[in-house]
Amino acid sequence: MSRRSLRVLPGFNLTLGYTLFYLSVIVLIPLSAVFVKTAGLGFGQFWDVVTTPRVLASYRLSFGASLLAAAINAVFGLALAWVLVRYSFPGKKLVDALIDLPFALPTAVAGIALTALYAPNGWLGSALEPLGIKVAFTPLGVLVALVFIGLPFVVRTVQPILEDLDTELEEAAASLGARRWQTFRYVTLPILLPALLTGFALAFARAVGEYGSVIFIAGNIPMVSEITPLMIITKLEQYDYAGATAIAVVMLLFSFVLLLAINGLQAWTEKATGRNR
Amino acid sequence: MSIQVQNIHKGFGDFVALGDVSLDFPTGELVALLGPSGCGKTTLLRIIAGLESADSGRVLLDGEDASDTHVRERHVGFVFQHYALFRHMSVFDNVAFGLRMKPRAERPAEKLIRAKVHDLLKLVQLDWLADRFPSQLSGGQRQRIALARALAVEPRVLLLDEPFGALDAKVRKELRRWLRRLHDQLHITSIFVTHDQEEALEVADRVVLMDHGKVEQIGSPEEVYRHPATPFVHGFLGAVNPFHGHVEGNALRIGGDRLPHPIADGFAHGDKVIAFARPHELDILTDAAETDGVPARISRVLSFGVTARIELDGLSGVTGQHFEVELTRDRVAALALREGQTVRLQPSRLRVFAQ
Numbered sequence: 001m002s003r004r005s006l007r008v009l010p011g012f013n014l015t016l017g018y019t020l021f022y023l024s025v026i027v028l029i030p031l032s033a034v035f036v037k038t039a040g041l042g043f044g045q046f047w048d049v050v051t052t053p054r055v056l057a058s059y060r061l062s063f064g065a066s067l068l069a070a071a072i073n074a075v076f077g078l079a080l081a082w083v084l085v086r087y088s089f090p091g092k093k094l095v096d097a098l099i100d101l102p103f104a105l106p107t108a109v110a111g112i113a114l115t116a117l118y119a120p121n122g123w124l125g126s127a128l129e130p131l132g133i134k135v136a137f138t139p140l141g142v143l144v145a146l147v148f149i150g151l152p153f154v155v156r157t158v159q160p161i162l163e164d165l166d167t168e169l170e171e172a173a174a175s176l177g178a179r180r181w182q183t184f185r186y187v188t189l190p191i192l193l194p195a196l197l198t199g200f201a202l203a204f205a206r207a208v209g210e211y212g213s214v215i216f217i218a219g220n221i222p223m224v225s226e227i228t229p230l231m232i233i234t235k236l237e238q239y240d241y242a243g244a245t246a247i248a249v250v251m252l253l254f255s256f257v258l259l260l261a262i263n264g265l266q267a268w269t270e271k272a273t274g275r276n277r
Numbered sequence: 278m279s280i281q282v283q284n285i286h287k288g289f290g291d292f293v294a295l296g297d298v299s300l301d302f303p304t305g306e307l308v309a310l311l312g313p314s315g316c317g318k319t320t321l322l323r324i325i326a327g328l329e330s331a332d333s334g335r336v337l338l339d340g341e342d343a344s345d346t347h348v349r350e351r352h353v354g355f356v357f358q359h360y361a362l363f364r365h366m367s368v369f370d371n372v373a374f375g376l377r378m379k380p381r382a383e384r385p386a387e388k389l390i391r392a393k394v395h396d397l398l399k400l401v402q403l404d405w406l407a408d409r410f411p412s413q414l415s416g417g418q419r420q421r422i423a424l425a426r427a428l429a430v431e432p433r434v435l436l437l438d439e440p441f442g443a444l445d446a447k448v449r450k451e452l453r454r455w456l457r458r459l460h461d462q463l464h465i466t467s468i469f470v471t472h473d474q475e476e477a478l479e480v481a482d483r484v485v486l487m488d489h490g491k492v493e494q495i496g497s498p499e500e501v502y503r504h505p506a507t508p509f510v511h512g513f514l515g516a517v518n519p520f521h522g523h524v525e526g527n528a529l530r531i532g533g534d535r536l537p538h539p540i541a542d543g544f545a546h547g548d549k550v551i552a553f554a555r556p557h558e559l560d561i562l563t564d565a566a567e568t569d570g571v572p573a574r575i576s577r578v579l580s581f582g583v584t585a586r587i588e589l590d591g592l593s594g595v596t597g598q599h600f601e602v603e604l605t606r607d608r609v610a611a612l613a614l615r616e617g618q619t620v621r622l623q624p625s626r627l628r629v630f631a632q
Contacts, residue, residue: 168361171328172423174348175355176375177430186378190365 034252037245049246054222055231061139062228063254066207069146073203074196077154084155085162099156102149107212114145115216137219142227145214146207153206154199161195194270201262208255278339278433278466279304280325285334287320287490294320295331296490302468307460309481310470313513317490318470319438325468326436327351338433354427354465358439360419362411368422369407372397375430397425400459417448421455428463437469441476449473453480474514478502486510508630511553518559518600518622520552520571521632529627532594534571538627549632554624556603561587562621563612570621571595578614585609592619 038046049055084096102110118125118135125136135141165188173183211229218225228251235244280302287295294317302308310318323329325336327348335344343351362371372394376385385393398404401421411419420440427435440456441449457480460467471477477484478498486493486501486509494506505511512519522531524544529536529552536552544550562570573589580586584603591598600622604612614620 166359166361168357168359169363171348172355172357172361172363172426173374173378175326175328175353176378176426177349177352178374178378179349182378186374187363 031252034245034248037242038249041242041246046246049243050250054226055228055247057223058226058228058231059250059254061142061225062208062251063258065139065142065146065227066204069143069150069207070200070204072143072147073150073154074200077151077199077203078158078192078196080151081155081158081162085159099152103152107149107210108216110148111145111213111216114141114148114213118144118217136217137221137225139218139225141217141219142214142225145217146210149210149213150203150207153202154196157195157199157202158192161192165191190269194266197262197266197269201259201266204262205255205259208251279337280434280466280468281335281337281340282321282325283335283337285321285324285331285336287317287324287329287331293490295324298334298487298490298492300485300492300495302466304466305464306482307457307467307469307480309477309484310468310487311474311477311484311513312472312487312493314472316487318472318487321487322436322438322468322470325434326353326355328355352430352433354424354430354432354435356420356423356427356435356437356440358442360411360416360423360443362419362423362426364411366410367407368398368403368409368411368414369394371411371422372426372429374426379430393429397429398422400428400462401425415448416444417452420444420452424459428465432465435465435467437467439470439472441473442471449476456480478514486513488513505628508551508553511628511630516556516601517553518556518602518624519598520554520595520624520627522550522552524548524550524629529629531571534594535569536571536624536627537569538624538629544629544631550629551632552624552627552629554627556586556601557584558624558626559600559602560623560625561602561604561612561614562623563614563618564621567621570623573600573620573622575614575616575618575620578609578616580606580609587614589620589622 041049080099084092084099115136116122118128118141120126120129120134120136122136125134128135133140135144169187169191170183173187178186209229211227211233214227215230218227218230220226220230228247232244232247232251235241235247282298282300285295285298287293298317298321300321310321312318320329324331327336327343327346331344335342337343338351338353348355363374366374373390376390376393379385395404395407398407401424403418403421403425406414406418406422411422414422420443424437424440437456441452444452453476456469469480478501481498483495484498484501485495488509494501494510496504501510502514505514508519511517520529520531520536522529522536524530524546525535526546527537527539529538529550538552571594572592573595574592575587576590577588578585579588583606585606585608587602587604587609589600589602591600602622
């Protein structure tokens, strides 16, 4: 006679079933449609579409700028989270609320605002122009927009971990003779690393898929400042649906592999920092 | 190395954590800072370590003013109540941390570090745990590793903040004895903070009793227990039965009752006083004709230990007060005590303080 398993948490079958159904409808079916549509092309044609020089240049810009933007956000997001958790100062609540603004703002508004600011006749653009720095309508502009929209991710993932971090650990390190940077490098940072990587991955994923805020400031010069999502839109506007999905497939695979690698790295650091023990 | 603190004052807002505290910790002693929570003992320890700074006053380490030096330059070993082990490092790496953080010129070779860490792990009897992570250890093991980690940098003094506070009763007792043995082996000047009077009396060479940011008494465990200097100390070290009354000739008058007891010099007729008797210093009189002592009704007789404990509720002049008496089991049998019985309590010894 088999015994019924006595589970404490209710509703396993229902919730798992719902999760799978939901995931299928919302995520898997639309994504597989991309592959199905692409399959109409045949491999030779597919390869031609996704390896044209203009498309290749867009991959470089999209993934390069996204990785760089996520890296910049990792550094400054950590600094921001640090300041927000560790110190109290007037207006702290306000600064804390400002962090989420890039989430809330329609991306097109952000794009137009950034363009207006960094254009050669804008406030910042006109100041940078004499220094020989051009932001708007260059890859640098793309980077600025991606940094802007990716900011909240690192701050919001690192902040709770930092709040939970016992100051006794840092006091212990100091009493053992560690200098401030040693304490940060060997005690604080390893504990924050998994959260930092999560924030990095999220910021990266968001940046790769970003369209609205980039498109205005990029200027969209072929071979120079065209991002991959723009290439897809361009194909769509020419009613080349198969071509558009072909590029989408490449982007999807690229992102998937990168996110998988980041997740793997994160699992490894979590093991190394003893969180799962 | 000796430690002195002079006129330390520390406040948090309106709250005075330490009010003008001066203390002298001689070389090689194991001293307990004992007091109820919020008495300022941990704050004092943290000021000595340099983890906190005093509003005024000085900390002298080995005769030198260390008030303005950073914690990492004071060469003190600090052990935290909740261990503060680095959870992402193995036990070995935790203990080696202090040595590896030394400037390159002072840092020992990795081989020497290895040898030293193993020696320390042997000292705390945990060398078989070197490759484990802190979360795989029990509380008692973690605290011993924390101690080994603090000792690795050869601190001049060892400061322990409620080191056994987070452990269960049995492990506490074991570690107490172990800490005492370790201190006898190393002779490093040590201060430990505790709110557990038994722990302080059992482990320390000297006990500093603190209350409300002030030092109440300093002395050997024997001294402070036998001759408490203030009502607070008397009340804090072990169970007591207090009597509020005034001096009347050669006795203590409490309402309508009288405790015949030689009153020490320095008290005049009519002085308001508070007197203490420990549970074993009270006797129970069952003779109904007896007029000395305070009346009380027995509420419980607990006779499961070596000695029996009797709990009583005060009557007439001491109504509302609870008393605790410790008698031998033979005596309890001889008196034939039962619950609900009315008896009189008479102290064999009484410590009297002016009120």
